[in-house]
Amino acid sequence: MTMAVESKMEWKESHRHPPGFRARRGINWFTVGLMYAMYYMCRYNFRFAAPGMREEFGFTITQISDIWVWFSVAYGTGQLVNGLFCDRIGGKASMLIGAIGTITVNLVYGFGSFAGNFATFAGLWLLNGYIQAAGTPGMVKINAAWFNREERGVFAGIFGFMIQSGQVMISRLAPVLLAGFTIGAFVVDPGSWRILFIVPPVFVAIVAVLLYFFAAQSPDEAGYPGTIHDDVDNSAGTTVPVKEAFKFVFSNPLVWFYAVAYGCTGAVRHSSDQLSILYFEDVLGFNMKTNIPGIAVNTLALIPLVAVAGSVLSGWVSDRFFRGHRYPVAMVLYFMESIVIATAATVLALGMVGPTTGGILLGCLFLVLIAITANSTHSIVGAAAPMDIGGKKMAGFASGVIDSFQYYGSALSLFITGRVLDATKDTYGWNFWFIIMTGFAATGGFAMLALLLRQKGKQAAMKLVVFALAAAILFGLTFGTYKYRQIVKENAAKPAAEAPAAAAPAK
Amino acid sequence: MTNEHSPVPVSSRQLKLKKFCIWIETKFEGRIARVAFALHMAISAAVFYTIQLVQAAWLADARWPLWAASGILVAGTAFWVILQVVRRFHDMGRTGxxxxxxxxxxxxxxxxxxxxxxxxxxxxxxxxxxxxxxxxLFVRSGTDGISRFERRTAPAV
Known part of the structure; x- marks a missing residue:
């Protein structure tokens, strides 16, 4: 027997579970995952309602985007607060409270928005963001209790699948609802966007009932005591006092390294997700309003598929080859991501991406590659690492802290990118979109490198990396702000300079 | 931080679920020979085909409970096929x-x-x-004795 086969057999032997355990865990995981997917249905329904809301209330794109920004800020903050309480009340209770909350807010949004104004919508969606933030800590906490450290990577990959499935479900359901339908005396006219906030909560309610009856917070509660070994705290039970969770997680340096890296994941993931439609229009010359080309539809359909494949593969690699350590795999992924995005920036600067056959294929290929790398880090850093750090008792808050940074990173990235693109689009096209994403991806890689050095006991090297990273970020921000202001001034001066020149021939 | 594992009360519903899971896992841990497998596949294919024919011929304008019933039949047959494929892999000494x-x-x-x-x-x-x-799955013969993927609760030979 070769070494590889021997180690594989050894791994398999050490992960033998009692009869029925794997099936029971499958049922638990399916119910919890489905609940999380339903959360996504009550979140991504908004983007399908946006055109209808814009038509009815005359909202601008900035106002629609601002509703999203409020949602993100509330979601990030909610992760911090709800994660802490989740460790006190348990993952199942946290997910059920979140489900009831999101059902209520969505129904209010759907039924009570006839006399709505911007403040009402923003306020309700902010509330939804805060309540939805009970989902991730709850889900991560339940699964931390059900999986050994070396099994969590793959299941974190499946977490990515659940997210994508929620998006896919609402993407399929929304067009059907918006097309209008009749059930007996109940008639919904085509284009009634309010129905998007009334039907998805029904699905959430059904799955919440399933969760209540089928999910168990830990194997102990399901009749499998001592099956899973928790590296952090192996004693019975899954809840701890708020103070203990706060102290343990906040004083754990690993959390902060992962939080910085995850902020970078959020920056790239949300930037590429939210701005890709505009990129299709501006760079590849697609009509994304009325006649969306097949290649755009196929690229957007391919992205979730490759994202799931990347998530599962990276989780499996970290489980099998790195004994459940996430940072080496995450570091490689972040650096790969930065190389991919830097290549995309170079190719775009060389004029190879544009409305030609080759240019369109290249442009779409880079989006798919970015999705693979971004979603792979999303799963192992956002789901597997908090389980490893917090164990079954404090995974909720660990996940809350780390995941909140994803949304803060996303808000920062979109805030910077929007302004920089508006200022530079005429001169440099969409180059700075990729350049900004490269910066975030590289930062994530260096954060993981610093963690790797720390875990290997190389404190001096770790401090050097952290110092160099901080200096680079500071320099980038200072120089970037200076250049941005210069460009804005030049742009403002342009119309003034062009006006006399345009007026001269007329004379 | 302790390492103790004191017992946690388990509800009767959770115990029923545990029994169900043991039953279902035991089902998957069996094995099936190639000839029996081929027979099962042929019957399953016939069932799928019949359901499709019935759906196209009679259920086009039928009420939803009939569609739901045919859907449940499809799901049940699909489960049966998955079960046989996993058992056949076990018979070949490979993982399901x-x-x-x-x-x-x-x-x-x-x-x-x-x-x-x-x-x-x-x-x-x-x-x-x-x-x-x-x-x-259809042509390779099975391994001798109990394979490591077969029923784990069975006594070792």
């Missing part, structure tokens, strides 16, 4: 997880061919290994 290696590439290839009809070579590349595995 290979079921995913058979099913996912077919599904992905179907999706891809729908999106990019010109990329037929990708379809061939994706399906080559699953086709090879499927052929093995």
């Amino acid at each position: 997880s290979l079921f995913w290696a058979v099913s996912i590439p077919y599904w992905a290839a179907g999706k891809l061919i729908g999106m990019f009809p010109d990329l037929w070579f990708v379809w061939v590349a994706l399906c080559a290994y699953p086709i090879w595995l499927t052929l093995q």
Whole structure:
């Protein structure tokens, strides 16, 4: 027997579970995952309602985007607060409270928005963001209790699948609802966007009932005591006092390294997700309003598929080859991501991406590659690492802290990118979109490198990396702000300079 | 931080679920010979075909409970097929997880061919290994004795 086969057999032997355990865990995981997917249905329904809301209330794109920004800020903050309480009340209770909350807010949004104004919508969606933030800590906490450290990577990959499935479900359901339908005396006219906030909560309610009856917070509660070994705290039970969770997680340096890296994941993931439609229009010359080309539809359909494949593969690699350590795999992924995005920036600067056959294929290929790398880090850093750090008792808050940074990173990235693109689009096209994403991806890689050095006991090297990273970020921000202001001034001066020149021939 | 594991009360519902899970896992841990497998597949294919025919011929304008019933029948047959494939892999001394290696590439290839009809070579590349595995399911003989993938609760020989 070769070494590889021997180690594989050894791994398999050490992960033998009692009869029925794997099936029971499958049922638990399916119910919890489905609940999380339903959360996504009550979140991504908004983007399908946006055109209808814009038509009815005359909202601008900035106002629609601002509703999203409020949602993100509330979601990030909610992760911090709800994660802490989740460790006190348990993952199942946290997910059920979140489900009831999101059902209520969505129904209010759907039924009570006839006399709505911007403040009402923003306020309700902010509330939804805060309540939805009970989902991730709850889900991560339940699964931390059900999986050994070396099994969590793959299941974190499946977490990515659940997210994508929620998006896919609402993407399929929304067009059907918006097309209008009749059930007996109940008639919904085509284009009634309010129905998007009334039907998805029904699905959430059904799955919440399933969760209540089928999910168990830990194997102990399901009749499998001592099956899973928790590296952090192996004693019975899954809840701890708020103070203990706060102290343990906040004083754990690993959390902060992962939080910085995850902020970078959020920056790239949300930037590429939210701005890709505009990129299709501006760079590849697609009509994304009325006649969306097949290649755009196929690229957007391919992205979730490759994202799931990347998530599962990276989780499996970290489980099998790195004994459940996430940072080496995450570091490689972040650096790969930065190389991919830097290549995309170079190719775009060389004029190879544009409305030609080759240019369109290249442009779409880079989006798919970015999705693979971004979603792979999303799963192992956002789901597997908090389980490893917090164990079954404090995974909720660990996940809350780390995941909140994803949304803060996303808000920062979109805030910077929007302004920089508006200022530079005429001169440099969409180059700075990729350049900004490269910066975030590289930062994530260096954060993981610093963690790797720390875990290997190389404190001096770790401090050097952290110092160099901080200096680079500071320099980038200072120089970037200076250049941005210069460009804005030049742009403002342009119309003034062009006006006399345009007026001269007329004379 | 302690390492103790004191017992936690288990509800009767959770105990029933545990029993169900043991039953279902035991079902998957069996084995099936190639001839019996082929017979099961032929019967399953016939059931699928019949359901499709019935749906097309009589259920087009039928009420939803009939559609739901036919859907449940399809799901039950699909479960039966999965069960037999996993058992057959066990009979060959291989892990039942290979079921995913058979099913996912077919599904992905179907999706891809729908999106990019010109990329037929990708379809061939994706399906080559699953086709090879499927052929093995029908023609390869089983291993002797109890395989390590077979019923884990059974006493070692």
